[in-house]
Structure formats: C-alpha cells, structure tokens
Amino acid sequence: MKKIIFSLFVALSSVSAVQAADANAGKEKSGACSACHGPTGVSGSPMFPNIAGQNDAYIIKQLKDFKSGARTDAMMAPMAANLSDADMADLAAHFSSLPSANEQAAAASSSADTSTDAAPASAPAAGSVEIVSSTPAAAIYAGNVAAGKNKSAACAACHGADGNSLVPTYPSLAGQSANYIAKQLADFKSGNRNDPIMAGMVAALTQEDMDDLAAYFAVQNTKAGTGESNEAGHKLYLGGDAAKGITACIACHGVTGKGMKQAGFPSITGQSQDYLKKQLASFRDGTRGNDNSGIMRNIAIKLSDADIEAVSQYISSLK
Numbered sequence: 001m002k003k004i005i006f007s008l009f010v011a012l013s014s015v016s017a018v019q020a021a022d023a024n025a026g027k028e029k030s031g032a033c034s035a036c037h038g039p040t041g042v043s044g045s046p047m048f049p050n051i052a053g054q055n056d057a058y059i060i061k062q063l064k065d066f067k068s069g070a071r072t073d074a075m076m077a078p079m080a081a082n083l084s085d086a087d088m089a090d091l092a093a094h095f096s097s098l099p100s101a102n103e104q105a106a107a108a109s110s111s112a113d114t115s116t117d118a119a120p121a122s123a124p125a126a127g128s129v130e131i132v133s134s135t136p137a138a139a140i141y142a143g144n145v146a147a148g149k150n151k152s153a154a155c156a157a158c159h160g161a162d163g164n165s166l167v168p169t170y171p172s173l174a175g176q177s178a179n180y181i182a183k184q185l186a187d188f189k190s191g192n193r194n195d196p197i198m199a200g201m202v203a204a205l206t207q208e209d210m211d212d213l214a215a216y217f218a219v220q221n222t223k224a225g226t227g228e229s230n231e232a233g234h235k236l237y238l239g240g241d242a243a244k245g246i247t248a249c250i251a252c253h254g255v256t257g258k259g260m261k262q263a264g265f266p267s268i269t270g271q272s273q274d275y276l277k278k279q280l281a282s283f284r285d286g287t288r289g290n291d292n293s294g295i296m297r298n299i300a301i302k303l304s305d306a307d308i309e310a311v312s313q314y315i316s317s318l319k
C-alpha cells in the first residue's frame with residue numbers, strides 16, 4: 001500500500017513538473033530542432049518524425065532515452081546530450097501545444113482555397129525548375145533554365161560556364177539545389193551573407209533573375225571531388241562526435257554529400273577543401289550567419305581547427 005501511494009505521489013509530482021514547464025521557453029530552445037522537425041514541429045522530410053501535438057510526457061521520455069542511450073539514434077543522441085531536464089520539459093510543452101500535422105495541413109489547404117493565384121496550378125513547363133520555399137505560404141516560382149543560361153555569362157569567370165569552378169576560392173554551383181542557390185543569392189543581396197565580391201554581383205538582380213540562375217545551375221552536372229580522403233574526417237562525417245555534441249554531417253548532407261533539397265540542406269560535393277574550410281570557419285566565428293536557426297553555427301562552434309581540416313579534406317574527396 002505504501003508503495004502504491006509512493007508511486008502515485010511520484011506520478012503526480014512528475015505531472016505537476018510537466019505543467020510547470022514553460023512552452024514559451026521551449027519555443028526559444030527549439031531552434032536547433034526545427035532544422036529536422038520543422039519550425040512548427042512538422043517535418044519537411046520523410047526522414048524525420050513530426051512531433052507537433054505529440055503528448056508531452058511521451059516527448060520527455062524519448063528525449064531522456066536518447067540522452068541515456070536507452071533509445072539509440074545517431075542524430076538525436078547529440079541533440080539530447082546537451083538538454084537538461086528543464087530544457088526537455090520546456091521543449092515538450094512547446095511541441096505538444098502545437099497543432100498536429102493533420103491540423104496544420106487542413107488549415108493550410110483551407111487558406112489556399114481563398115488565394116488560388118498564389119501558386120501555379122499546373123506542373124512547371126519543361127526546362128523550368130520549381131523553387132520551393134521552406135515557408136509554406138510563399139508562392140512557388142518556376143525558374144527558367146534557358147533564361148538562367150543567358151544570365152549566367154556574368155558568373156562564368158569565377159564559377160565556370162557549367163557551374164564547375166576551376167579556382168579553389170570560388171565554389172562550384174553545378175547540381176546544387178535550386179532552392180539553396182536562390183536563398184544564397186537573396187542572402188548576399190540583403191547582406192544576410194557577407195561577401196564583397198558576391199554583393200556586387202547580386203546588387204542588380206531581380207527575384208526572377210535569381211530564380212532563373214538557380215534553375216540553370218541546378219540542372220548542370222556536378223563534377224566528382226578530386227581531393228584525397230581523410231580517416232579522421234570520414235569518422236566525423238559519418239558518426240559526429242557524441243562527447244563534443246557534434247551531429248554527424250551525414251544526417252543532413254547525406255552519404256555522398258548531395259544534401260537534401262526539400263529540407264534546405266545543400267550539396268557539399270565537388271567543393272574545394274579551401275572553400276569548405278572557409279565556410280566552416282566562418283560559421284564557427286559567426287561571420288557567416290545566414291543559416292536558419294543557427295543550424296550550422298551550432299555545429300561549427302564545436303569543431304576544432306583539426307576537425308575542420310580533416311572533415312573538409314574528406315568532403316573534398318566525395319564523388
């Protein structure tokens with residue numbers, strides 16, 4: 001009897017601990033989660049579960065299990081490793097308070113009914129590439145490949161006529177996702193991503209120009225990486241570093257570095273080690289801060305110089 005009362009007391013006090021959790025604080029802490037689980041807890045990729053509207057006690061239990069290792073997952077282990085009990089309770093309060101995926105889809109389709117001209121009803125014409133924004137409400141514009149080719153003459157000197165750069169300081173654009181290219185161009189234009197050369201290049205571009213250029217480069221063939229492999233870099237890329245809380249690069253950039261278009265994770269294949277090193281160092285010191293929710297800055301800040309050297313060499317060898 002004593003035992004029953006005791007466990008009842010434990011159960012009740014853990015319920016009140018859940019109630020004391022702060023959903024607003026959880027929202028603040030959820031930036032790192034949104035990359036995979038979506039900003040509203042509904043994931044843009046079939047790889048990641050929806051967690052909006054999930055029971056809070058269940059979310060807390062899963063996070064504890066990922067932290068203790070009772071539930072194993074290469075992506076969630078480093079995410080949960082850094083969370084305190086209070087963080088978990090706040091995050092659970094936030095995600096459980098959000099409408100479920102079905103409720104969000106129903107709300108989006110009823111609002112889409114009233115604004116029929118927001119997105120083209122037909123499939124994009126041949127020779128065009130859909131630019132899908134990660135913001136669900138944004139209009140979908142189909143960039144035109146042929147128009148992009150004409151406009152790309154100004155880019156060829158540095159990025160190569162087919163988007164495969166021959167100079168290590170200039171990134172290749174061939175085969176990169178159109179969404180990512182369009183986002184970078186818009187970020188250079190707004191100053192969200194700083195580069196004196198690119199700022200000058202984009203100043204006169206319209207949104208349509210940027211979408212056309214993105215469409216053109218996206219359909220070019222990526223050349224395989226020519227760098228040498230690196231054992232330590234390979235390990236970090238595939239497994240991350242749980243002790244340092246580094247999420248494996250493979251989780252978002254994929255086995256061969258081609259990224260995940262839908263989720264906004266860029267291809268990093270075919271880039272020079274010099275370019276990769278510069279980007280990782282810039283995310284680490286914050287000079288590049290255009291990654292949504294600090295997704296790359298949160299990872300890069302935990303990388304040592306040796307990590308950056310090794311992982312960038314490994315990536316430059318990906319085919």
Ligand code: HEC
Binds near residue numbers: 030036047051059079
């Ligand atoms: C790099 C991508 C990634 C990030 C970032 C991430 N997750 Fe996950 N999460 C996953 C994957 C993948 C799974 C499924 C794991 C499995 O297959 O067991 C998962 C599972 C979960 C689950 C269990 C869902 C269920 O139905 O069992 C919860 C809860 C969760 N994540 C919460 C979070 C929270 C909170 C954050 C932020 C602190 C976060 N995740 C950040 C990829 C991620």
Ligand code: HEC
Binds near residue numbers: 157169184194197201
């Ligand atoms: C004079 C050389 C030069 C020209 C011309 C040039 N760029 Fe760039 N571009 C760069 C450099 C340098 C960077 C890398 C900036 C950095 O280090 O962050 C870059 C970066 C980019 C990126 C980001 C790539 C990534 O992987 O994140 C895109 C997209 C891009 N340029 C598109 C264009 C387009 C489109 C044009 C033509 C309208 C163009 N560039 C013209 C030098 C140039």
Ligand code: HEC
Binds near residue numbers: 252
């Ligand atoms: C949770 C997802 C995620 C993980 C894990 C991740 N990245 Fe990224 N990475 C991104 C996103 C998103 C961007 C693009 C940010 C933006 O919009 O500019 C990016 C950009 C980059 C870029 C710049 C690409 C370019 O063309 O300029 C490099 C380099 C990079 N990541 C390397 C890595 C390495 C190395 C690791 C592992 C140590 C890693 N990433 C882990 C999501 C991730």
